[in-house]
Amino acid sequence: MLKDELTEALNEQMNYEFYSAHVYLAIAGYCAAESLDGFSNFFIVQAEEEKFHAMKIFKFINDRGKKVSFAGMDTPVNEYKSILDAFEHAYKHEQEVTRRIYHLSDLALNDREHATMQFLKWFIDEQVEEEAMFDSIINKLKRIDKDSNAFFMLDAEFAQRTFTPPAGE
Numbered sequence: 001m002l003k004d005e006l007t008e009a010l011n012e013q014m015n016y017e018f019y020s021a022h023v024y025l026a027i028a029g030y031c032a033a034e035s036l037d038g039f040s041n042f043f044i045v046q047a048e049e050e051k052f053h054a055m056k057i058f059k060f061i062n063d064r065g066k067k068v069s070f071a072g073m074d075t076p077v078n079e080y081k082s083i084l085d086a087f088e089h090a091y092k093h094e095q096e097v098t099r100r101i102y103h104l105s106d107l108a109l110n111d112r113e114h115a116t117m118q119f120l121k122w123f124i125d126e127q128v129e130e131e132a133m134f135d136s137i138i139n140k141l142k143r144i145d146k147d148s149n150a151f152f153m154l155d156a157e158f159a160q161r162t163f164t165p166p167a168g169e
Contacts, residue, residue: 017054038159091134
């Protein structure tokens with residue numbers, strides 16, 4: 001059975017995942033205002049992933065017989081100096097998500113809450129992928145000039161990105 005402290009922390013993470021979706025939608029809005037529709041799409045898809053993550057936690061809390069609780073959100077950053085700045089902000093945000101997931105894992109381990117530990121393994125694996133993806137994109141952006149063909153090729157590539165929930169989820 002989930003202890004109250006772990007339930008509260010899971011609820012906080014669920015809310016933070018919804019906040020993450022807002023962060024990415026704000027970045028998508030910035031990109032759209034810069035006429036970078038592919039980059040905007042990238043962050044819209046990223047927001048969909050974050051909402052999926054939040055709902056995964058929502059379901060887990062309910063499946064464990066606990067109550068989900070929602071909280072208000074901070075206003076995300078809406079302005080950036082550049083696309084690189086936006087991606088660096090997103091990368092730092094993902095690092096914070098990782099820190100929070102690790103904290104949840106520590107709580108579950110301390111409580112010997114094996115079902116939660118198993119559940120959180122998916123999120124740990126996901127965070128490795130998320131951080132690696134943002135790091136890779138940042139490195140690419142640092143190598144290309146905003147006015148270069150490579151920049152617009154990356155924008156076109158991101159326009160094709162879609163979100164498909166993992167099978168069985």
